[in-house]
Amino acid sequence: MSALLEVSELRVSFGALVAVDDVSFTVPTGAIMGLIGPNGAGKTTTIDALCGFLPAAVGSIRLGGVALDGLRAHQRARAGLGRTFQTVELFDDLSVRENLLVAAIRPRWWSPFVDAVAPRRGTRGVNVDDAMGLMGLDAVADARPTELSHGQRQLVGVARALATRPRLVLLDEPAAGLDPAETAVLGRLLASLPAAGVSVLLVDHDMNLMLGVCDQLTVLDFGRVIASGPTAAVRTDPAVIAAYLGGGA
Ligand SMILES: Nc1ncnc2c1ncn2[C@@H]1O[C@H](COP(=O)(O)OP(=O)(O)O)[C@@H](O)[C@H]1O
Numbered sequence: 001m002s003a004l005l006e007v008s009e010l011r012v013s014f015g016a017l018v019a020v021d022d023v024s025f026t027v028p029t030g031a032i033m034g035l036i037g038p039n040g041a042g043k044t045t046t047i048d049a050l051c052g053f054l055p056a057a058v059g060s061i062r063l064g065g066v067a068l069d070g071l072r073a074h075q076r077a078r079a080g081l082g083r084t085f086q087t088v089e090l091f092d093d094l095s096v097r098e099n100l101l102v103a104a105i106r107p108r109w110w111s112p113f114v115d116a117v118a119p120r121r122g123t124r125g126v127n128v129d130d131a132m133g134l135m136g137l138d139a140v141a142d143a144r145p146t147e148l149s150h151g152q153r154q155l156v157g158v159a160r161a162l163a164t165r166p167r168l169v170l171l172d173e174p175a176a177g178l179d180p181a182e183t184a185v186l187g188r189l190l191a192s193l194p195a196a197g198v199s200v201l202l203v204d205h206d207m208n209l210m211l212g213v214c215d216q217l218t219v220l221d222f223g224r225v226i227a228s229g230p231t232a233a234v235r236t237d238p239a240v241i242a243a244y245l246g247g248g249a
């Protein structure tokens with residue numbers, strides 16, 4: 001298994017608070033890596049730092065062997081990092097497909113020329129229709145977000161991240177507010193992503209979902225990694241049970 005994402009000694013401080021404290025972990029190519037830990041453990045801050053939303057973060061981040069350090073958020077997105085946000089904000093007067101198209105378009109003044117000369121350039125990974133299909137949204141492609149259930153809107157949030165053609169998608173609590181049946185559907189859809197060429201870093205509190213779909217887990221506690229590796233090993237790690245799993249969280 002080759003490493004897709006290599007995070008090394010990532011550190012984020014907010015004033016005196018060290019929210020992410022020398023965090024290191026690796027996401028293998030084709031893996032679904034779960035990032036778990038109690039509220040305030042630093043999961044969202046880690047995602048923000050990986051995506052370049054926290055320029056004060058220190059440490060080193062490589063994607064496919066290429067250093068992302070110093071790159072801005074849009075440059076990291078272009079390098080292949082997609083993400084969702086903990087709160088899904090959609091354009092309510094656009095259709096589902098149009099919401100994805102807005103995310104997928106990367107306007108450049110030279111784009112029409114490149115498209116004319118090399119139309120296949122920049123078509124790595126999934127396109128908008130693939131993204132909708134992967135999240136089971138074909139039937140609602142022309143619907144407005146306001147016509148969808150909360151569960152479907154969460155899926156649109158994931159599909160929109162996929163439409164940016166990521167190699168790795170970072171999902172922040174995509175099962176928030178979903179009922180068990182909707183969560184099971186989400187889990188099956190997420191499990192299909194590696195076969196479509198998209199690796200996943202998944203943050204969620206639902207341990208059924210996490211243990212069901214993650215082949216790797218990294219556990220954060222007070223901003224520090226207390227375990228990282230294959231799910232079967234991490235879930236039985238005494239430190240993890242004591243800090244997190246044992247508490248019924
Ligand atoms: N913008 C910010 N300013 C100050 N403190 C923050 C900020 N964002 C997060 N924190 C703090 O950093 C810690 C980690 O937060 P967060 O990454 O959101 O945790 P999680 O996503 O694991 O629940 C918490 O103590 C939180 O209060």
Ligand SMILES: [Mg+2]
Nearest residue numbers: 043044045086
């Ligand atoms: Mg969070």
